[in-house]
């Protein structure tokens with residue numbers, strides 16, 4: 001019942017930002033271009049009646065055949081048990097998107113993880129470093145075309161010296 | 165003098181029962197084998213079994229190995245229990261280097277032995293023996309506490325009989 005409100009709001013938002021709208025298992029999904037992310041997130045946060053002000057999850061999906069990476073935001077409204085999903089499409093060869101840290105400071109670590117594993121660069125992030133892997137790791141292992149080094153190669157361990 | 169003779173005899177008996185002559189090395193090794201002080205180095209699920217081994221049901225102190233030390237300076241045995249990621253590997257090596265000689269390493273579980281179920285992962289070290297020397301490998305995922313005890317007793321054999329180890333390793 002209440003979800004229908006949110007479905008309508010997201011559909012309107014999709015028209016405004018010329019994105020695509022679909023309902024997946026009752027969850028409104030909004031697909032937009034990467035450049036309009038901040039706009040969409042701000043709008044979703046300020047929905048009247050059911051503001052989706054809680055950033056649940058921030059991750060990314062790799063689509064090598066379409067040469068795209070989708071950055072996925074899950075937002076939850078605390079005024080009711082409902083969730084919306086916003087997918088921002090960026091170019092796979094140069095995945096740059098605006099940061100959400102200005103809207104939700106909690107996006108900080110999630111964006112760092114996304115950068116670490118998928119290589120998405122977040123414009124305006126205060127401290128975009130690797131978070132899970134070590135600093136001199138090469139590549140982004142959750143990309144579909146990442147090739148894991150052989151066992152022999154991984155056995156050879158180079159320990160970083162302090163100050164390096 | 166007869167009285168003294170009897171006393172002398174008594175003393176000889178006492179000497180036979182109470183004084184043992186041995187090489188100092190043997191005595192030290194004998195003592196070391198009975199009281200390892202492990203540095204607590206739990207990295208993943210295997211650490212839970214190591215903790216269970218320390219608890220009252222399995223009771224590691226029956227063997228005298230219960231003095232888990234949180235600092236490598238006071239420990240002579242490192243039980244590497246769990247998955248060694250490559251980010252953790254420098255810490256493992258550093259702690260091993262900080263331990264005082266003589267020191268031994270037990271690699272517990274298939275993760276520490278060879279990478280285990282995560283051997284294909286980009287982030288996991290395929291076997292802790294690629295960075296530090298290992299004395300005893302305990303297979304299993306996870307090994308039960310009994311296996312850990314068996315491994316510790318094997319290490320005791322190894323420590324107390326260096327000649328046998330040399331024979332097995334170098335053939336002389």
Ligand code: SF4
Pocket residue numbers: 208209210211245246247272273274275276280281304305306307
């Ligand atoms: S060997 Fe098995 S139980 Fe032990 S750390 Fe690895 S996965 Fe966990």
